[in-house]
Amino acid sequence: MIRKILMILALPVFLSSCSKKATQGKTTITASFYPLFVMLENICDGADAHISMLAPSDTGCLHDYQLTTKDMQAISKSDIIVVNGLGMEDFIDKVLEEKKDSTIVAGEGFLTVDDNPHIWVSIAGAIYEVRNIADRLCELDAKNAEIYSKNAESYIEKLQNLQEEMHDSLDKAAGSKIITFHEAFPYFAAEFNLDIASVIEREPGTAPSPKELSDTVAVIKEANEKTGRNIPLFAEPQYSGASAKIIASETGSEVYELDPAVTGNGGKDSYIEAMRKNMMTLKEALQ
Ligand SMILES: [Zn+2]
Structure with missing residues (x-):
């Protein structure tokens, strides 16, 4: 028992000395997942900061x-943690209680619909989160503030130019x-006045039950x-397109791909590139 306690006590000391070597002097900033990491890539470019993400970039x-x-x-x-909030990271809520003052909740204050956390999928939502992250970073890490805000x-x-380009096109x-695949698109659809008639799988990664599938087909x-x-x-x-294919063959509706920009190979422009691809896809599908 005593040994266990000692091990627990020793752990944070080991971690902090370890991190100093790897990122000496730099502000370490960790995003919970990919879309926020891409925002950090843009905001932190050239700053004396080291950015990373928790979930691997192919997690979704x-x-x-x-x-x-x-x-x-x-x-x-990490010196600073960046999360989306609004229920996206329920798995770390408890852990972050202790790091409350150094946690940035990118979606904080956003007017959500049905508690949906997929804010970044609309361009307006992405802009909102970038602004929130940058403002808080400037407060928490004053030495890099000028770079962050610039x-x-x-x-x-x-992003505003992208938004304009997409409006022109859509x-x-x-x-x-x-009809979309999981509940990632309501803000995107609202932004471009598209009407989501049905959502095929409400929980990503889980196939719909036969009853749900036949309801959707109906x-x-x-x-x-x-x-x-x-x-x-x-x-x-x-996500697997199996259920989409079944529905397509039973209804005659065509299947396209729309990217909520939750995975990728990184790169500062990867969000913009994914959205531009969505624009082309929608243009083709809705003409
Ligand atoms: Zn989602």
Whole structure:
């Protein structure tokens, strides 16, 4: 028993001395997952900071994520943690209680619909989160503040240009009905006036039950009949498209791919590139 306690006491000391060697002098900032990491890549470029992410970049959304020992170590080593909040990272809520003052909740204050946490999937939501992260970083890490706010400004300008480009391209399709794969797209759909007629899998990674599948087929068939056309389906690159294919073959609706930008190979422009690809896909599907 005593030995166990000693080991627990010794752990934080070991971790902090370890982290100093790896990132000497730099502010260590850890994002919970990929979309926030890409924001950090832009905001922290050229700053005296070391950025990383907890969940590997191919994880996707964190709805079913399990915290690992490595994650615990990374959290304890970090000066600043950046999370999306709004229920996306329930798995670390307890751990972060202790690091409350150095945790940035990117989605804090965002007016959500049905408690949906997928804010970054709309461009306006991404801008909101970038601004939130940068403002808080400036407070928490004053020595890099000038760089953070300058970078955030220029990234927000890029995002605003993207938003304009997407409006130019998609406004013609306003009011179009689409069917999506998990609940990642309500803010995106609202931004571009698309109407989500149905959501195929509410929990990513879990296949719908036969009853859910046949209900969805019925909803799509009805919507297709009403509109006199086959409403396109949008699967996500991160998840299996098996159920989308079944629905497609039973309803005649075509299957496309829409990316909620939760995975990727990193790179400062990867969010913008994913959204531009979504724009082209939607343009093709909704013409
Ligand atoms: Zn999700």
